[in-house]
Amino acid sequence: MHEMPYDFIAIGAGPCNLGLACLTAPLRDVRSLFLERKAAFSWHPGMLLDGTTLQNPFLADLVSMADPTSPFSYLNYCKLQGRLYNYYIRENWYLDRQEFDRYCRWAAARLENLRCGHEVSNIGHDAASGLYQVVGRTAEGESFAYLARKLVIGIGGVPRFPDGCAGQDLSQLVHSSQYLAERARLQAGRSITVIGSGQSGAEVYHDLLQASKQHGYSLNWVTRAPRFFQMEDAKLTLELITPEYGDYFYDLHPTVKAEALDDQRSIYNGINQSLIQRLYALLDERRHRNAPATRLLSCMALESCRRAQDGRGWELDFRHAPLARRYRHRTDAVVFATGYRYQVPLFVNGIRDRIRWDQHGRYAPSRRWAVDHQNCEIFVQNVGLQSHGLTNPDLGLACHRNSRLLAELTGHDYYPSETRTAFQDFVPTEDSGFVALGREVVGS
Numbered sequence: 176m177h178e179m180p181y182d183f184i185a186i187g188a189g190p191c192n193l194g195l196a197c198l199t200a201p202l203r204d205v206r207s208l209f210l211e212r213k214a215a216f217s218w219h220p221g222m223l224l225d226g227t228t229l230q231n232p233f234l235a236d237l238v239s240m241a242d243p244t245s246p247f248s249y250l251n252y253c254k255l256q257g258r259l260y261n262y263y264i265r266e267n268w269y270l271d272r273q274e275f276d277r278y279c280r281w282a283a284a285r286l287e288n289l290r291c292g293h294e295v296s297n298i299g300h301d302a303a304s305g306l307y308q309v310v311g312r313t314a315e316g317e318s319f320a321y322l323a324r325k326l327v328i329g330i331g332g333v334p335r336f337p338d339g340c341a342g343q344d345l346s347q348l349v350h351s352s353q354y355l356a357e358r359a360r361l362q363a364g365r366s367i368t369v370i371g372s373g374q375s376g377a378e379v380y381h382d383l384l385q386a387s388k389q390h391g392y393s394l395n396w397v398t399r400a401p402r403f404f405q406m407e408d409a410k411l412t413l414e415l416i417t418p419e420y421g422d423y424f425y426d427l428h429p430t431v432k433a434e435a436l437d438d439q440r441s442i443y444n445g446i447n448q449s450l451i452q453r454l455y456a457l458l459d460e461r462r463h464r465n466a467p468a469t470r471l472l473s474c475m476a477l478e479s480c481r482r483a484q485d486g487r488g489w490e491l492d493f494r495h496a497p498l499a500r501r502y503r504h505r506t507d508a509v510v511f512a513t514g515y516r517y518q519v520p521l522f523v524n525g526i527r528d529r530i531r532w533d534q535h536g537r538y539a540p541s542r543r544w545a546v547d548h549q550n551c552e553i554f555v556q557n558v559g560l561q562s563h564g565l566t567n568p569d570l571g572l573a574c575h576r577n578s579r580l581l582a583e584l585t586g587h588d589y590y591p592s593e594t595r596t597a598f599q600d601f602v603p604t605e606d607s608g609f610v611a612l613g614r615e616v617v618g619s
């Protein structure tokens with residue numbers, strides 16, 4: 176047990192908490208500790224496909240949007256690697272995903288406040304001292320226990336499978352998060368079906384399509400969405416991924432939030448334009464190459480998934496709502512590119528009564544991401560799509576959240592935020608000439 180309490184302990188070191196660690200590192204008065212269960216930083220290793228890029232410009236690195244002068248910036252990484260001129264001439268605005276992973280590993284290796292190979296398994300609270308005790312085990316099997324005044328939980332999501340997979344042994348199903356590790360096994364079959372039409376689904380389909388002739392498998396890409404839609408990136412739409420919009424969204428009625436999120440699906444859930452163009456070109460070219468069959472099917476919601484009776488492959492049932500028909504499909508292999516969901520970790524069981532929950536058993540975060548009843552001790556990263564909207568998972572907003580979190584954690588605003596971040600007024604201001612006449616009751 177380390178007797179001296181930390182000002183805060185952060186659990187998990189994905190990009191969100193890693194950025195917080197980088198912003199905290201130079202603050203000599205702040206005692207922080209970051210605990211990550213993996214032996215070393217890695218960013219979605221199953222999806223580090225060649226040629227895939229971040230959806231955000233390089234300024235959405237770990238620190239720049241909070242502190243462009245930070246030694247942990249991507250540009251400083253290039254400079255220290257002796258690659259700044261190559262980067263400048265290449266004009267690589269959107270970093271390769273593999274490059275972002277390398278950059279994050281570089282940052283992680285320079286942090287004294289980060290301990291990898293430390294999995295947190297329990298947290299307790301001592302009423303007398305007001306301290307949290309964070310307990311777990313190292314990769315070498317040794318137990319650890321640290322004390323802290325405050326906590327930041329940033330543990331990311333777990334793979335989500337469609338409801339139709341209920342009852343199946345999920346360890347037998349391939350999710351896009353394990354795609355690279357499973358690729359060779361998938362390609363050994365005669366048919367593969369990819370489910371889900373977000374960016375990950377499109378990347379998996381594109382990758383498998385490129386190699387389909389070489390391996391000789393047929394390939395299907397199926398989505399329940401009404402179409403394979405493109406990620407919106409018009410400038411005025413991107414103003415919805417700003418701190419100002421996040422603040423506006425937070426104050427909306429829950430019913431209005433749910434409707435807005437549904438409407439915004441194509442901003443946070445579509446396929447980027449350049450990938451759609453590459454895919455379309457590939458589909459067109461392979462017609463002249465005598466390549467194995469491939470099909471793209473929309474409006475097909477998976478209803479059930481089970482092992483085929485002969486034990487080889489899978490039987491999938493779909494419902495096509497507009498046609499009001501059901502379809503059955505037999506395939507050797509399936510990849511579920513169906514996203515992630517948040518799972519409340521078991522390690523909060525010891526402090527459940529200190530946390531505020533919503534009616535669905537999810538955290539109920541304050542505007543500044545506190546989930547304890549006093550709004551000042553337990554903070555969460557990247558878990559509030561329903562409360563904070565589409566700004567929640569976006570890497571471009573992680574710096575802003577981290578600068579605000581640090582202010583909450585330390586009581587000092589080390590990285591002040593800009594007051595105006597959008598040209599639009601999400602709420603008409605008093606001097607706008609638009610006079611408020613009254614308020615209707617929403618969601619009653």
Ligand SMILES: Cc1cc2nc3c(=O)[nH]c(=O)nc-3n(C[C@H](O)[C@H](O)[C@H](O)COP(=O)(O)OP(=O)(O)OC[C@H]3O[C@@H](n4cnc5c(N)ncnc54)[C@H](O)[C@@H]3O)c2cc1C
Pocket residue numbers: 186187188189190191192193210211212213218219222228229230231293294295296329330331332375520522556557568569570571
């Ligand atoms: C393939 C892919 C590409 C994406 N690309 C983009 C993009 O281009 N732009 C964008 O804005 N967003 C993108 N996202 C969305 C989002 O930015 C990422 O999911 C991001 O990794 C979220 O960061 P995080 O820190 O919240 O969680 P994670 O990256 O999931 O990290 C959580 C960490 O917590 C650790 N952990 C979990 N439990 C424990 C425990 N008990 N003890 C200690 N450690 C623990 C895990 O090992 C993990 O390292 C992408 C998502 C995916 C899946």
